[in-house]
Amino acid sequence: MNKIDTIIFDLGGVLIDWQPEYVFLDEFNGDRKKMQWFFDNICTSDWNENQDAGYPMAKATEERVALFPEHEKLIRMFYGRWVEMLGDAIEGTVKILDKFIKSDAYKVVALTNWSAETFPIALDRFDFLQWFDGIIVSGEEKTRKPFKEIYDLTLNRYNIIAENSIFIDDNLRNIEVAKELGINGIQFKSPEQLIQQLKHYNIHL
Numbered sequence: 001m002n003k004i005d006t007i008i009f010d011l012g013g014v015l016i017d018w019q020p021e022y023v024f025l026d027e028f029n030g031d032r033k034k035m036q037w038f039f040d041n042i043c044t045s046d047w048n049e050n051q052d053a054g055y056p057m058a059k060a061t062e063e064r065v066a067l068f069p070e071h072e073k074l075i076r077m078f079y080g081r082w083v084e085m086l087g088d089a090i091e092g093t094v095k096i097l098d099k100f101i102k103s104d105a106y107k108v109v110a111l112t113n114w115s116a117e118t119f120p121i122a123l124d125r126f127d128f129l130q131w132f133d134g135i136i137v138s139g140e141e142k143t144r145k146p147f148k149e150i151y152d153l154t155l156n157r158y159n160i161i162a163e164n165s166i167f168i169d170d171n172l173r174n175i176e177v178a179k180e181l182g183i184n185g186i187q188f189k190s191p192e193q194l195i196q197q198l199k200h201y202n203i204h205l
Helices: 021-027 032-041 045-052 057-067 069-080 091-103 119-125 148-157 172-180 191-199
Strands: 006-009 016-018 086-089 107-112 134-137 165-169 184-187
Touching: 006 091, 021 032, 021 069, 045 057, 057 069, 086 091, 086 119, 091 107, 091 191, 107 148, 134 148, 148 172, 165 172, 172 184, 184 191
Parallel strands: 006 107, 006 165, 107 134, 165 184
Antiparallel strands: 016 086
């Protein structure tokens, strides 16, 4: 096994809690089934990811309202109340990040699907985002995970050897593409599980 010298963190769902339901569950009076229908059919994850890849949020909102005028109020809430969907730091993972930083034995970067329009809000809120050796924000690069170009961009920009790196992401789809490129991958489920998985790479925190 190659010696790991670089750790690549996803942000949302790994280090930062982000949940649209923080806004929408109240709007649907606690009815998760109706809320999920809305996310599956109106403000879908594919639609949101298009903005993560650099599409303007205001334009995306107007286009969606034109398609589904009967849902206008809810559609406008998606980005209009986006800041309320941003939860707290996932403290257990932040502690893991802190240990990597303090060990000084690893290059530590972030690779996130995040709109360039809203990422400054996260930068202001979470001090640990200043700890990274670099952050690739999909919205700034006009592409996103799981497209291979954003992984290649990350490897090239920070002089990372794929086989010597580990990518930590909560989305299995993103991990699978990383592995195709030779990057080691861990699907994040909890800080405790991450610590156990890292031991497979002889990393003991």
